[in-house]
Amino acid sequence: MHSPSSQRRRPSGPTSPVEFAMAFTSTPRGARLARLFVAHCLDTWGHPYTGDVNETLTLITAELCANAVRHGRVPGRDFHVRLAAEADGGRLRLEVSDTRGEHRPAVATPADPGAESESGRGLLLVAALADTWGVTDRRGGPGKTVWAVVDTAPSSRPGARP
Template identity: 45%
Template structure:
């Protein structure tokens, strides 16, 4: 009998660094956490969906290299939380939270608002992993103006 190499509380998927790949990351995350028992539409599920959408959008817009994709990983935590990781090949392009309304990077403001904690770590030889933890102890409602399906809007057409 075949057994999965991934434990039951972990999910990992390599995706193309395109708008479609970012959208698929969001859809797969919602399906996976629903399978793990998080009610669809709950605060935790909506927070996770928005965070995955923003991190995947950043991987596509800022972490893309030709011919390279990005990886989405989800891990259920013993605390009933969720660890979200998005890995891309651009380790030299670190995420920055904007200080003013004129700067780019407002997706990270959303991540910062919804996640209990988040950060970035090097992924040698040249990549980075941006991670965020969704914790039931620190949930804020998803802003009504945030639509995770609109998270990726690259300037150039990148449909492949």
């Protein structure tokens, strides 16, 4: 695991953009640490561990990082996680980048993974939990970035508690 490339808070109150970005080793341990760091950042940004926003983004992080480690791994190359809040705090964007551009994820239909299959459902969860998600070419290097955006308004979260 590498040290944080940035964790910034700009002065002037809650309307300031906030960002966390870090590189992690392309291992299951790296994926687990990324999930923990994202949950911690969200908690410090006012989205408590047991809140809907934190739980949703932590699950999305776990799925995207697991995919980066399993399908995007290049020996000796890290994967990168970036979490950013919009200036008004109304939406959060998570990005997970790896160096394998030729393996683009696609959402399977719920019937695609067999009932006995141990994998193939991660992007179904991401698609169900995120307000929007997608894949882009990785900025500044080879590979891809899989991103997800979550609206932080309580009424917009699926299954949100009042």
